[in-house]
Amino acid sequence: MPSGKARAADPGRSSTEAVSRVVDGIKHLIMSGELLPGQQLRQEKMAATLGVSRLPVREGLRQLVADGLVTHEHNVGFAVARLSRSEFDQVYLMRRLLETEILRGLPVPTASQLARIAALSEEIERAAAEFDLARMRALNSEFHFAIFELSDQNLVVGEIRRIWTRALPYHSVYLHSDAGRERIVAEHREIVAALGRGDRERLVELMDTHRAGSEAQLDFVLQAGAARPFAG
Incomplete structure (x- = not known):
């Protein structure tokens, strides 16, 4: 030719x-x-x-x-997709079990890996300050999976991603409040610090608290019968 x-x-x-x-x-x-x-x-x-x-x-x-x-x-x-109350409870049950298993087996990140995760945390903080909720939500997912993907248990991490996707339409109800955004930013900083120290148990504790905040907000939305977006 x-x-x-x-x-x-x-x-x-x-x-x-x-x-x-x-x-x-x-x-x-x-x-x-x-x-x-x-x-x-x-x-x-x-x-x-x-x-x-x-x-x-x-x-x-x-x-x-x-x-x-x-x-x-x-x-x-x-x-x-909409989640029923039963489906919602199952999503958070599976998240807690699988995410905890991954976090307890994480290696200490390399300097470059930790720098990337810290940079994502800072980008989330900037998006929060600019009230860019769509970007904040996308970065939130990227931040958490940058941590999960430090694990070599790729099949389990893939299942966590599938479970996260099920709740995606609800990912962000508390981002509309100043207090909700401030809480997320502060918890992310603590998560990065625990990860850098290799403190797996503290990391699990922080993730439980972080997850519980989003779970409580969606529980409120479900009880109210609303169909508004929610952040995980």
């Missing part, structure tokens, strides 16, 4: 990229609170919002169903 001739586009690659854009785009809409638990997802509207055709939207929604972030009901369509 002559060097100056353009290579033909790969339709398979284009399709895969479009589906990935749909998945990432819908996750962002959920994390920003633009899509709420139980809200219907119309394929035509999603296609227009994300700038793609309906085919990658359909495939992306199916992928999100498999992830537990979206539900599908025959003759009704797709919707953002």
Whole structure:
């Protein structure tokens, strides 16, 4: 083939990229609170919002169903997943058990690993100061998984990520309060310090407290019958 001739586009690659854009785009809409638990997802509207055709939207929604972030009901369509009270309790039970197991077996991080985790904590603090809740939520997840992924138990960490995804539509109710954001920032600083010292038991204790704060807020929302976004 002559060097100056353009290579033909790969339709398979284009399709895969479009589906990935749909998945990432819908996750962002959920994390920003633009899509709420139980809200219907119309394929035509999603296609227009994300700038793609309906085919990658359909495939992306199916992928999100498999992830537990979206539900599908025959003759009704797709919707953002909602947690029942029982499901909520199970999510936090599994998180506590699996996260504790991972934290107790963590190695002491290298200097570069600890610096990255500390930098994420500082970015969360800046996002909180700027009231950028969508960025704060995304960074919060990145911060916690930077810690979990220090472990070599990748299958367990993968299961934790799957469980986190189930609660993603609820990730941020207390970020709207000054006290909630201040608590998260302060607890993250303590978590980084315990991690740097290699104090696993203190790390477990701090994570339990951190998790309990988000659990209590969602419990309040569920009792009130609200469907508002929540932070984990």
